[in-house]
Amino acid sequence: MQFVRSIGCELIQGYYYGRPMPFAEFKHTRRERGWNVETPAIRRYYGAIGSVDFLTDKPMAVVEFSRNRLHYLFANPEYMETLHSIGIESLEQSETYINSAATPISKGVVNFMEDIIQSRAEKSMTYTENGQYMKLEARYMARNGLNHLGVIHLSNITIHEGLDTLDTKGALDWVTRNLFxxxxxxxxxxxxxxxxxxxxxxxxxxxxxxxxxxxxxxxxxxxxxxxxxxxxxxxxxxxxxxxxxxxxxxxxxxxxxxxxxxxxxxxxxxxxxxxxxxxxxxxxxxxxxxxxxxxxxxxxxxxxxxxxxxxxxxxxx
The missing domain is CATH 3.30.450 (Beta-Lactamase)
Known part of the structure; x- marks a missing residue:
């Protein structure tokens, strides 16, 4: 189950979730386990994830944004490595920081995601975290009521190698020093x-x-x-x-x-x-x-x- 999720399967069926059973037993099990019936709207909503390239080597995550709160649905190993580079050890820790910490960074990320929802456009923002220059890119995917799906890419500009990135880091360093x-x-x-x-x-x-x-x-x-x-x-x-x-x-x-x-x-x-x-x-x-x-x-x-x-x-x- 973990493997098929890691390669981008948004729908999974099988014994892991429930064995074949009579309809009456199914109704009882559904109530007991809190299963939801998939509506056409929900199918279209999560079906949008099927267009995402889960095998990219770029740090990538699929997030759900609702009522000014961000929740991770998926993150690839490269994304986790980027979080580790700024001292964040888990997706749960990242969620807590973004959703509850009273810092300009967390509020900036929330405002950025709200802007993506309003504009439906791909956008990026640059900020500093733990002394590292970070670049966050986001693309809007789908909506279901107050819930919104998006794909985000997070890069650590400070440690990332490449001529263009190093030029960006140098410019940011120069601007930061002059801002003082x-x-x-x-x-x-x-x-x-x-x-x-x-x-x-x-x-x-x-x-x-x-x-x-x-x-x-x-x-x-x-x-x-x-x-x-x-x-x-x-x-x-x-x-x-x-x-x-x-x-x-x-x-x-x-x-x-x-x-x-x-x-x-x-x-x-x-x-x-x-x-x-x-x-x-x-x-x-x-x-x-x-x-x-x-x-x-x-x-x-x-x-x-x-x-x-x-x-x-x-x-x-």
């Missing part, structure tokens, strides 16, 4: 270890920016007292309340917690900055990435028309 210039601060926070590791510090006030590696509560209070405008400090401490971080990220459509606070700048003045906290996973462990970047509210070319728009609203001043 958009941020005043990027820090990796490990709540379990009570540590913070500074990754990017584009500010002369480095001595207040998580220089100490341990005691996150001390670092947070020190940063708040020195860098945050007094009227924003209470709100800033609530924004950084670690007891609710994961739940807040889980509720956000993009898996990110965002706040805008007046923060001390290089010119010794306070500026509106965007503070973001997003959960990231590495080797099965959840960390939090804390970033600070300039807000459009601090730009006159943005603020002036915005204030004009607000003043034109009923009750605006």
């Amino acid at each position: 210039y958009l941020y005043q601060m990027v820090t990796l926070i490990d709540f379990a270890g009570d540590t913070a590791v500074p990754l990017v510090m584009n500010s002369p006030y480095r001595k207040y920016l998580f220089q100490r590696e341990q005691d996150l509560e001390f670092q947070l209070r020190q940063y708040t007292d020195v860098m945050i405008y007094p009227d924003d400090r209470k709100r800033f401490m609530e924004f950084n309340d670690r007891s609710s971080l994961f739940e807040r990220a889980k509720k956000d459509p993009y898996g990110t917690i965002i706040g805008c606070f007046r923060t001390l700048g290089n010119d010794r003045k306070y500026h509106w900055d965007i503070h973001s906290i997003l959960p990231v996973r590495r080797k099965g462990k959840i960390y939090f990435l804390y970033t600070v970047r300039s807000s459009p509210l601090d730009e006159k070319d943005f603020r002036k028309p915005l204030l004009g728009l607000l003043s034109s609203l009923p009750g605006g001043t």
Whole structure:
């Protein structure tokens, strides 16, 4: 049974599922085992899988997507090897991560699959996972009510050999490094270890920016007292309340917690900055990435028309 499934047989009949039996016994067995009668709609739905090449050497899986949840129906050995390369040991672990983890990656995959369902087109997306560049490609297959079938291919660009792929990886590395210039601060926070590791510090006030590696509560209070405008400090401490971080990220459509606070700048003045906290996973462990970047509210070319728009609203001043 496992062999015929592995070569792409979508229909299997035989003693493995049920021996020949009288109709009355069949009705009883069907109720007892929860068997469903195949309708023409279900036959067409799963029959679409018959066009898939199961003998490809490309990492491939057949998935069912329903109510924003992904479920694997099949994955070839190459697909499993790709999952192993990013620290995921089973399809069940991959499903749990995609369906329940409050991270931008998992929510990005869900949004990507929703886009495939809406467009019915073949599409691809690139993202990073456990320090690896990944490419996900998907093709829409069929629909039955709220259930949708698709074929996906997952490639680890970082470890995959080939000139075109290496060019893609080099471009991604170059873009990633240059993106750091958009941020005043990027820090990796490990709540379990009570540590913070500074990754990017584009500010002369480095001595207040998580220089100490341990005691996150001390670092947070020190940063708040020195860098945050007094009227924003209470709100800033609530924004950084670690007891609710994961739940807040889980509720956000993009898996990110965002706040805008007046923060001390290089010119010794306070500026509106965007503070973001997003959960990231590495080797099965959840960390939090804390970033600070300039807000459009601090730009006159943005603020002036915005204030004009607000003043034109009923009750605006």
